[in-house]
Amino acid sequence: MGTSFYHKEEISDYQLLKGLATHSTEALEHLYAAYYPMALQLVSLNSGNQEDARDIFQEAVIVIYEKSRDGTFELHCRLRTFLYSVCRHLWLKKLQQRGRNIQLGRETEDLVSVDSDLEEQLWKDKQFTLMKSAMEQLGEPCRTILEDYYLNRLTMQDIVEKYGYTNSDNAKNQKYKCLMRLKKIFFTGHTKL
Amino acid sequence: MHELHEIDRYLNKEMEGSELEAFEQLLLQDAGFRARVNEQLEFRGILKAYQDRRLLIDKMDRLESLLPTTRLGTEPLKPGTTPIVIRNVKSLWISMAAAALVALLIVGPALWYSGMLKKDNSGVRYREMKRSLENLTRSQNAIINTIKTINAPVNPGTFGGTGFAVSSNGLLATNYHVVENADSIYVQDDKGEVFKVKLIYQDPVSDLAVLKIMDSSFRLPLLPYKLLNKTADVGEDVFTLGYPKNNIVYGKGYISAETGFRDDTSSYQVTLNVNPGNSGGPLLDNRGNVVGIVSGKQTPSNDIAFAVKSVLLNNLLDSLDTDTLMKVPMVKQTPLDHLSRVDQIKKLEDYIFIVKVYN
Numbered sequence: 266m267g268t269s270f271y272h273k274e275e276i277s278d279y280q281l282l283k284g285l286a287t288h289s290t291e292a293l294e295h296l297y298a299a300y301y302p303m304a305l306q307l308v309s310l311n312s313g314n315q316e317d318a319r320d321i322f323q324e325a326v327i328v329i330y331e332k333s334r335d336g337t338f339e340l341h342c343r344l345r346t347f348l349y350s351v352c353r354h355l356w357l358k359k360l361q362q363r364g365r366n367i368q369l370g371r372e373t374e375d376l377v378s379v380d381s382d383l384e385e386q387l388w389k390d391k392q393f394t395l396m397k398s399a400m401e402q403l404g405e406p407c408r409t410i411l412e413d414y415y416l417n418r419l420t421m422q423d424i425v426e427k428y429g430y431t432n433s434d435n436a437k438n439q440k441y442k443c444l445m446r447l448k449k450i451f452f453t454g455h456t457k458l
Numbered sequence: 459m460h461e462l463h464e465i466d467r468y469l470n471k472e473m474e475g476s477e478l479e480a481f482e483q484l485l486l487q488d489a490g491f492r493a494r495v496n497e498q499l500e501f502r503g504i505l506k507a508y509q510d511r512r513l514l515i516d517k518m519d520r521l522e523s524l525l526p527t528t529r530l531g532t533e534p535l536k537p538g539t540t541p542i543v544i545r546n547v548k549s550l551w552i553s554m555a556a557a558a559l560v561a562l563l564i565v566g567p568a569l570w571y572s573g574m575l576k577k578d579n580s581g582v583r584y585r586e587m588k589r590s591l592e593n594l595t596r597s598q599n600a601i602i603n604t605i606k607t608i609n610a611p612v613n614p615g616t617f618g619g620t621g622f623a624v625s626s627n628g629l630l631a632t633n634y635h636v637v638e639n640a641d642s643i644y645v646q647d648d649k650g651e652v653f654k655v656k657l658i659y660q661d662p663v664s665d666l667a668v669l670k671i672m673d674s675s676f677r678l679p680l681l682p683y684k685l686l687n688k689t690a691d692v693g694e695d696v697f698t699l700g701y702p703k704n705n706i707v708y709g710k711g712y713i714s715a716e717t718g719f720r721d722d723t724s725s726y727q728v729t730l731n732v733n734p735g736n737s738g739g740p741l742l743d744n745r746g747n748v749v750g751i752v753s754g755k756q757t758p759s760n761d762i763a764f765a766v767k768s769v770l771l772n773n774l775l776d777s778l779d780t781d782t783l784m785k786v787p788m789v790k791q792t793p794l795d796h797l798s799r800v801d802q803i804k805k806l807e808d809y810i811f812i813v814k815v816y817n
Contacts, residue, residue: 279639288510290517297521323518330514331507343585375585375757389507396508415502416509418470437463444462448501 278344285326286333296326300345303374304352311356312365321359325351328386346375354379399451407443414440465498584719584764585757588619588636588815589702589734620700620739620752621645621669623809624685624775626678628653628671631771632738632813633753634660637667645669645811648706652814659778664724664770665753667738668778669813682793682805683746685768685775689726690749692716696728698752699803700739701812708803709736711761713749718764719756726750730763738813741765746794746802 276284276295284292301322308318328351332338340347353376360367400408410428413419421433430436467473468481485492619636623629630645637643637657646652653676659668690696694713699706711730718725728741732755741750750765794802 277639288513293514293517294521297518319522323515326518327511327514331511334507334510373758392504393508393511396504397512400508411505412509414466415505437460441462451501451504 278340281344282329282333282338282340285330286336293326297322300348303345303349307349307352308356312360313356317356317359321352321356324355328382331386331389332382342375342377346377347379349374350377350379351383354383395451395454399447399454402450403443403447407446410440410443411447461494462498465495468495469499469502584754586633586635586754587702587732587734587737587752587763588617588633617815618701618735619737619813619815620735621811621813622738622740622748623678623681623811624668624771626680628655628673628676628678629658629775630655630669630671630811630813631740631751632667632669633751633766634662634665634667635753636738636813637669637815638662640815642816643669644814644816645671646814647811648807659774661774664774665766666751666771666774668774678809681809683740683742683748683809685772686743686747686749687769687772689716689767689769690743690747694743694749696730696741696743696749697799698730698732698736698739698741699806699810700732700736700752701810702733702735704812706807706810707733707736711763714762719754722764724770725753725764725766728752728763728765729761731761732763736763739810740806742794742802742806 276292281292281295285296301318304322304325305315305318308321309315313321325348329338329344329348357367400411403411406428410424413424413427414421419427421436424430424436424440425433428436428439430439464481468478473481485495617636619632621630621632621636624631637660640657643655643657644652645655653671653673655669655671657667658670659666661667690713692713692715695710696713697708697710699708701707709730709732711728713726714729715727717723718727726741726749728750730741730752732752736752737754739752740748741752743749747768748771749768751768751771752763752765754764756762756764794805797805
């Protein structure tokens with residue numbers, strides 16, 4: 266696994282993003298192999314450590330993943346350039362939050378503006394954090410029932426069997442209650458933003 | 459409770475036939491119902507986005523355990539190694555050297571594993587000169603249709619470059635990278651007329667491609683230039699015409715080296731200002747010979763450009779089926795020789811096209 270991880274054939278930016286949007290592990294591996302070193306270099310040369318580099322790169326991958334997933338991603342430069350610009354922006358912001366004196370040196374990589382893309386992302390991040398927290402607060406068995414129905418796409422019959430309900434009406438009832446609870450927690454959290 | 463389940467069934471696409479029709483009728487008639495359905499759709503969207511991102515994060519965490527570890531471990535850089543800061547030149551060199559050393563230590567293993575060390579690490583880059591055209595606007599979908607686009611593929615937009623005629627009957631040359639992955643290609647002449655073309659030849663290695671205007675009645679007057687069948691000389695004054703914007707742009711320079719980016723023998727280095735959209739355009743000498751095809755530039759830089767040598771294009775055209783080709787005549791003197799640059803351009807404009815790629 267060690268050597269094959271890094272010896273990938275050339276694939277185009279378009280194929281890579283398409284693969285990423287459809288959850289291809291190969292595309293993700295290729296993304297890391299091709300671009301993680303660049304992120305590591307950026308962060309390491311600017312007061313960061315390996316853990317920082319991993320975090321930043323993960324955040325950057327999430328940005329391009331969610332843009333690709335939306336189907337509205339229009340890349341006007343090389344993927345490398347976009348990814349690098351996102352990593353740089355995110356890292357600068359993090360350094361600012363840590364109170365570091367930021368002075369990045371002469372840039373040798375192409376850069377593009379990513380401000381508006383990242384602003385969009387902030388909203389998605391909020392939704393994610395809220396949903397994550399709401400699901401955690403929801404607890405069991407609701408959490409698993411909802412995941413099974415909405416995400417794992419189990420049928421009502423599957424759910425009846427799995428959870429031992431007497432009939433599908435009971436199962437539907439339970440699903441309804443759980444969803445209502447989740448929505449309540451979610452939207453209460455929402456107003457606190 | 460039942461309504462929720464029916465809404466879920468509808469959104470899962472489990473409904474068919476008369477049941478589906480009845481549901482959709484209700485949607486049309488009952489605004490309140492429609493609002494509840496939209497609300498459920500939106501909420502499910504947020505739930506799915508949450509799950510998708512969680513899955514991605516899990517995958518990335520697992521992948522990261524496979525990344526090579528660095529010799530410096532997880533400690534932050536030692537106090538002595540400063541980030542690259544521009545103070546005065548002297549300390550710049552010192553900190554650059556330190557940074558380079560650190561970079562090699564940290565990045566060396568990773569670069570070696572990824573095979574990236576074979577790429578140029580001096581900070582210069584080759585950049586292709588295709589440009590992206592105006593975005594295709596997405597039509598506003600009603601929120602009810604959002605569920606269809608949850609897993610929609612990426613739309614990379616459209617790209618543009620330049621192409622030029624290599625025959626009188628509609629053959630055009632351009633760069634491979636301008637037209638790669640195209641679903642459809644159109645060209646536009648200097649009068650604004652648009653023609654559909656098909657890709658009849660492409661070669662990623664030489665970065666050349668040949669297009670043919672599909673309208674079989676398309677004709678141009680005899681070409682006023684020829685493709686030089688040998689390497690042009692260093693110091694030769696050259697110029698290009700291309701479309702980095704929607705009106706033709708003239709650029710002037712000279713051949714500065716007989717090899718291109720990183721000693722590439724298939725292209726020249728040219729001192730010339732080029733911009734995205736120039737890719738695929740002809741590079742001509744004073745006498746009206748096409749000596750190359752503009753394809754890229756070096757960054758960071760303003761005037762280091764590269765052009766594929768015309769010899770390669772000649773070889774390519776020779777290898778094509780000669781029936782489809784009304785060859786460029788190899789005359790000693792072209793009609794452009796002895797004309798002023800302004801007049802040369804006026805003659806050339808008709809033979810140079812915007813290449814528009816859709817995919």
